[in-house]
Amino acid sequence: MTYSIGEFARLCGINATTLRxxxxxxxxxxxxxTDGGHRLYSDADIQQALRILDWVRKGVPISQVKTLLARPEPRRTNNWCALQESMYQRLNEGKIESLRQLLYDSGREYPRPELVTEVLxxxxxxxxxxxxxMLTLREILDGIIIAYTSxxxxxxxxxxxxxxLITGWHLTDPCEIWLEALRRTGQGHRIDVLPVPPAALAPEIFPERKWLLVTTGKLTAVRKKQIERWQQQGVAIEVIPL
DNA sequence: TTTCTGACA
DNA sequence: TGTCAGCA
Structure with a gap:
């Protein structure tokens, strides 16, 4: 399957001008x-675009992404790969109950932090x-992740x-709140989740709880200031950058 | 609809 | 760094 720049731009959500x-x-x-000089993108290019977007989402400047892509994939046990593949297949075939079961079993069998970072x-x-x-499949997966985390x-x-209390702060992908919560389960913490972060946070109303803020992008000076202010008000805050 | 270049914020 | 206008 090949795509023109317009189709490709729509598929991966990147402006055609930006792609050029x-x-x-x-x-x-x-x-x-093409013979006429028009770009022809392939499915492999889609995978590559997703890898690029992954880094961009993590806040890496686009100028540095190429070096990161050239790096070999972080070593991943075959086990993790196989588990990921197995989940993907069940999802793809609509075997939702079977996928749910696999996640519950995996959560018992493997350490949760690795399950999150290496598989989910x-x-x-x-x-x-x-x-x-794909977006539909991901929503289904997210639903199962949220239920399991709860x-x-x-x-x-x-x-x-x-x-x-865990919530998002300048976060684009709300499922990350649940993934971070899942990473911290089974470690003797009692965690509540605010699944939809309010437009403006007021952690100071619950100073007796420790706040975990999942955040994307850089900690700007303004944001650091805000955290200091909260800490001065006696709130324990941990910022979790993705 | 796409190519490219140069320019702007 | 992303986007736009203008041209072919």
Missing amino acids: AWQNRYGLLKPMR RPLRSKLSANIAA FCLEGDKRAPGDNY
Whole structure:
């Protein structure tokens, strides 16, 4: 399957002008050309675009992305790959109950932080092209992740522990709140989730709880100031950059 | 509709 | 760094 620049731009959600600029200025994505000189993007280019967007979302300047892409993939056990693949297949075949079961089993069998970073996050990245079918699959996956995380959080509440509130702060992808919560389950914390962060946060109203703020992008001077202000008001805050 | 270049914020 | 106008 090949795509014109217009189609490709729509699929991956990047402006066509920007795609050309990325190619010309930073050598990112060099598609084949038609005899007439028009760009012809392939499915491999889509995968590459998703990898690029992953770095951009993490706040990496586009000029530095090429070096990061050239780096070999961070080593991942075959086990993780196989598990990810297995989840993807069940999702793709609409076997939702089976996928749910697999996630619950995996959560019992493997450490949760690795499950999140090695399996769930990569799987969601794989599903982030702007194609209706993929977005639908990702929503289904997110629903299962949220349900499972709630289940784990409730379990943690049965034991004593520190009280936490986790939410997003300048965060584009709300599911990341749940993934971060899931990473922290089973460690003797009692965590509540604010799934939809309010437009303006007021952590000072619950100073007795520790606040975990999941955030994308850079900690600007303004944001650092805000955190200092909250801390001066006696709120314990941990910022979790993605 | 796409190409490219140069320019702007 | 992303986007736009203008031209072919």
